[in-house]
Amino acid sequence: MALWLVLAPLGFAALAFATPGARVRPWLLPAAGATQLVLVALELGTRGAGPGEPWLGLDPIGRLVTAYLALLFFLCAAYAPGYLALRAERPNRIFCSVMLVFFATMNLIASARHLGLLWVAVEATTLASGPLLYFNRNPRSIEATWKYLLIGSVGIALALLGTFFVAYAALLGGTASSMLLSDVLASAPHLSRPWLHSGFVLALVGYGTKMGLAPMHTWKPDAYGEAPGLVGALLAGGLTSCAFLAILRFFQICAAAGDSEFARSLLLFLGLFSMAVAGAFMVRQSDYKRMLAYSSVEHMGILVLGIAIGGAGSFGALLHLLNNGFSKGVLFLSAGNIHRAFGSKRTADVSGALSVLPASGALFLGGFFAITGTPPFGPFVSEFTILSAMLHAERWGVAAAFLFLLVLVFVGMGSTVLAVVQGEPSTRGAATPYRDSWLGVTPIAVLLVLVLVLGLWIPAPFVALLREAAAAVETPR
Numbered sequence: 001m002a003l004w005l006v007l008a009p010l011g012f013a014a015l016a017f018a019t020p021g022a023r024v025r026p027w028l029l030p031a032a033g034a035t036q037l038v039l040v041a042l043e044l045g046t047r048g049a050g051p052g053e054p055w056l057g058l059d060p061i062g063r064l065v066t067a068y069l070a071l072l073f074f075l076c077a078a079y080a081p082g083y084l085a086l087r088a089e090r091p092n093r094i095f096c097s098v099m100l101v102f103f104a105t106m107n108l109i110a111s112a113r114h115l116g117l118l119w120v121a122v123e124a125t126t127l128a129s130g131p132l133l134y135f136n137r138n139p140r141s142i143e144a145t146w147k148y149l150l151i152g153s154v155g156i157a158l159a160l161l162g163t164f165f166v167a168y169a170a171l172l173g174g175t176a177s178s179m180l181l182s183d184v185l186a187s188a189p190h191l192s193r194p195w196l197h198s199g200f201v202l203a204l205v206g207y208g209t210k211m212g213l214a215p216m217h218t219w220k221p222d223a224y225g226e227a228p229g230l231v232g233a234l235l236a237g238g239l240t241s242c243a244f245l246a247i248l249r250f251f252q253i254c255a256a257a258g259d260s261e262f263a264r265s266l267l268l269f270l271g272l273f274s275m276a277v278a279g280a281f282m283v284r285q286s287d288y289k290r291m292l293a294y295s296s297v298e299h300m301g302i303l304v305l306g307i308a309i310g311g312a313g314s315f316g317a318l319l320h321l322l323n324n325g326f327s328k329g330v331l332f333l334s335a336g337n338i339h340r341a342f343g344s345k346r347t348a349d350v351s352g353a354l355s356v357l358p359a360s361g362a363l364f365l366g367g368f369f370a371i372t373g374t375p376p377f378g379p380f381v382s383e384f385t386i387l388s389a390m391l392h393a394e395r396w397g398v399a400a401a402f403l404f405l406l407v408l409v410f411v412g413m414g415s416t417v418l419a420v421v422q423g424e425p426s427t428r429g430a431a432t433p434y435r436d437s438w439l440g441v442t443p444i445a446v447l448l449v450l451v452l453v454l455g456l457w458i459p460a461p462f463v464a465l466l467r468e469a470a471a472a473v474e475t476p477r
Contacts, residue, residue, distance in 0.1 A: 155209025229336020
């Protein structure tokens with residue numbers, strides 16, 4: 001089944017490339033998303049069957065991420081036909097095909113049970129998402145794409161070196177130098193510690209670059225600022241989550257080797273540092289799309305911070321992965337609508353979005369409250385779970401820093417968001433012919449409802465899946 005989760009989007013990508021009609025082609029995206037949801041439902045129905053094939057299979061973490069990716073992609077894909085209809089002047093053959101290939105590579109990351117295949121899949125996401133960033137074809141998008149490709153390539157090269165280090169650690173430990181995750185986990189207690197530590201550091205820096213942890217986040221503000229909102233939602237909600245999963249694989253190896261404290265100390269530092277950097281850059285941020293990039297840096301920090309604390313913190317981190325992705329979908333898609341109406345990303349040109357685009361403005365405001373952990377939205381629950389784990393572990397200083405940085409981000413982000421949605425419409429807004437449409441608003445509203453539901457009630461089967469995934473992080477198998 002894991003193989004079909006990768007092949008199905010690739011099949012739709014080939015179909016999109018071969019389809020001659022530019023108006024029909026975008027509808028293949030939600031069709032692919034719906035097909036993937038059916039396949040994922042079938043996969044979840046066979047839960048407990050184990051990882052499956054040696055190279056490709058789904059353990060609890062993989063099942064969780066695959067299900068989440070399918071839902072996020074379907075809702076973003078449902079937004080795509082309306083968006084691409086407004087961009088009729090641009091050919092969409094490459095955009096639609098590459099977007100489906102990008103989705104396939106993210107599923108490959110979630111399914112990979114071989115460290116080399118995992119690396120190939122992460123690198124493939126870089127190549128697949130590059131043309132999506134370049135969609136607007138202006139000097140700023142070219143610069144953002146090159147920066148993304150260059151920094152991402154350096155990061156992924158370091159991750160490859162880290163993978164080789166772990167394989168060499170197994171060789172020095174007297175075991176077969178296999179990169180199959182199951183073999184590495186089984187031989188973990190015998191791995192050479194210096195090479196394992198070096199390998200984890202390199203993998204953390206390499207995949208952390210892809211994830212956007214500070215100080216390796218420098219590609220994010222430009223990429224997120226210039227990417228179409230649809231692409232930004234998939235980068236911030238999908239790609240970064242997959243990079244986080246890659247780091248979790250190396251954390252699992254350290255945990256199996258009995259060296260999780262070493263990994264946790266690094267994750268703790270990077271988590272707090274990422275939140276601090278994001279908070280500093282979000283204060284008085286005048287570009288609301290770059291603001292979303294720094295918000296992503298903050299929430300990547302929260303994810304690794306939850307894993308660093310462990311126990312309930314791991315459960316909270318995995319729950320936060322979902323909350324962050326759906327909330328980012330709300331923010332990026334609604335910000336894309338606002339950008340289309342006002343023709344600017346700067347708060348000096350954008351005001352009164354609630355008057356010009358009542359639905360998109362309200363969803364943007366709702367997304368802000370969600371992503372900043374305001375009750376009753378889902379991020380409040382996941383962040384509170386992580387905070388509770390800190391207090392339970394008596395990490396008082398970490399908990400205080402965590403709370404302070406959350407408040408800093410709320411204030412900084414709030415000043416930008418309120419400037420965008422409140423007040424009288426600017427000259428650009430008053431003159432725009434763009435208005436909210438059901439195709440451009442409904443998927444965003446569904447995403448916001450999902451974030452709200454995760455804050456009020458999490459279905460029991462989903463809680464079980466989260467617990468299984470959190471247990472697999474702490475006690476790898």
